[in-house]
Amino acid sequence: MFTNNMSQQRPASSSTPHKTTIVIKLGTSSICDEETFDPKLASLSLLVETIIKLRKENYHVIIVSSGAVGTGLRSVGLRKRPKSLGEKQAVAAVGQGRLMALYYQLFGYFGVGIAQVLLTRDCLAERAHYLNARNTFRHLLRLNVVPIVNENDTVNSSELRFGDNDTLSAITAGMVDADYLFLLTDVECLYTDNPRTNPAAEPVRLVTDVAELRTRVNVDSPGSGIGTGGMVTKLVAADLASAAGCRTIITLGSAPEKIPNILAELAEHRRIAKSSPSTPPVAYEPTMGTHFLPRENALLDRKWWILHGLGVSGTIYLDAGAVHAVTRRERSSLFAVGVARVSGYFNAQQSVRLVTLVKTPDDTEEREVEVGKGLVNYSSAEIARIKGHKSGEIEALLGYIDSGCVMHRDSIVVTTTGIDISTITLKGAGRNKNPTRSDDEKDPEIPTEIHSVERSRRDRSHSRSTSRSPRYRDRDDLHRDHREQDRDVGRRRRDYNDADSSRRTSRSSPDRKLRGRRRSRSPSSRSLSSRSSRSSSSNSSSSSSSSASRHRRTKKKKSRKEKDQYKSSKSKKDKKDKKQKKKEKKDKKRKKSSSSSVAARYGAHGILTAADMYRKEAEFRTWLVEVKDVNPEMLDNYKMKNVFLEYMEEYNTATLPPKYYDLDKWEREQSIRQRAEAGGDDAIPEFSIMNDEENLKQHSKALRAGKLPELNYSADQLAELKQVSDDRVAADRLRKMGFVPKDSLGVRYERD
């Protein structure tokens, strides 16, 4: 009835051309002998030789290697895997060093460096750590080093474990955007049943749907005696990896030299398919290993991280309206009004399962169905308080509002779609209110106060910081300098223009005009003049009268000339004034726009203060690694704070590349762009709060028939709980930074 349809996609092709990346996972059984725990040197050497070959063929290779416990067992002289966690951790601590020494030696023969990467689930649970790990892998591969990954057994408590290295290898493959995940095991491929006990078991070569495969094969084999995995964990791993867009291949650990053959067979198939395009395309029938095809709708990195990188801390039960809203194509955020129940204890920003209850077909029972998983904006106690209520009521209920929704749609990963809404038995805690028309009309799911608070905060910080920031002063100076330069250029231009205009004017100077006018005088006047000159020359007797008339003429001419000159100089002056005025106006405009652009740019992405170091941790750390080339883990708290001031300055003056303002947003945009570039037609629509509001309005209009929730906590208690929760987060951060927080920080005392 339900489909496992992940609609958010990882782009089919990455924007940056990358080498094909292969993750190879070796189980304990491929490393140690099951009886003696001696290292399997022959197959390990073969593996190393194969990896060297693959590197020569331009592949990036990462190894995920089990075997710490197995290798340690031999070293400490134990004959079987210990039962207690502490003992296992101790044995793994002994074995891990030896295991790395073995790899070091083998790769050393080829002059290839290796790196040990020990991961835990909780170290990937924080987005910043996840991104750091990903960066480390990228750098290691760029350095031509072979990363060798294992779970950090020594520090792991049972609930923080990946549990098996099959899962860890899939998570690693997803993290590094690997193209292939090879799971090396003690069988050549997957069989429909255990081939050791059932001779009728048939090989499975190609898997397109893991869920479907589970229905037709028996994968109960527990795995080897010394490892922890088996086929079950391999299927989980293959499912994870294919959700991340990676092809998984199960094959024999004792014959690693088959890996290049498998890749060659695939490449050959692709070559044939490309050279003779046919419809339907030529089906690929692998002859080696079991291949799990990458899912076409691979998840975006962040969503994949939410789904697979994080451990789940609790459960939120959704009513039918909420299920419909979060699972339909135009996804909505999860609002408190659609929450029917909360279970477990969790804090804001932890990962929580979203489930609902549906009637069984015979209507006799209820069955829990997982809808998805996501990061919450409120703690379990807060959600218990606000469930069933509109977002506009959150502030009144809690005394504060952190977000208009319980879970933002970008933080939700839907795992099941197509749920028949009519079978859902859960009712929203607040949906029993009789909706009136006016209720619907004033259904402000995102209260306007949030916007005004945001705005006023931004305004405040802007006005505060414009006078405070030295960078701003620098930029102001810079702009002043630029304006000075502009003025110089302007002056030079003006000089040039003036010279030019004088050149131009000289061409049309009064003299010239006069000359022109003279030249253009009417033929009658010309004839008159010539006549008069002729008459003057011909009639010398009338010299006095002619001299008088000459004098008169000269005078007239002079006055005309003066008049013309005056007129021309006046028009020249006017022109100059006009030009000057125009220039002044232009300067003023430029000055205004340049100063307003500085103001607009300053704080354009918000204003950070030193207190925001943790809020912007992911962006800051990524910037540290990528821009400053500094490993954050190498910085002590003091240095970290100092470098953060630098980041803060860059941030506030809006001089950073877009990525470092909002990493998640940047990743989303990248993915959309990449998909668009790849010609994908399934672009994710831009998120808009208004859409969400509208969607929610519609859906709350349609479904409003529950009861008012029974509130478990008073507003005071909730405020106290929030304080305790914040203090715990602060204490945790202090601990991570190497401080010892006060014992009382984050401890809640029961009142009488």
Ligand SMILES: N[C@@H](CCC(=O)OP(=O)(O)O)C(=O)O
């Ligand atoms: N971290 C453990 C891995 C345990 C494990 O998953 O083993 P396996 O099932 O053989 O892959 C070790 O190194 O021994």
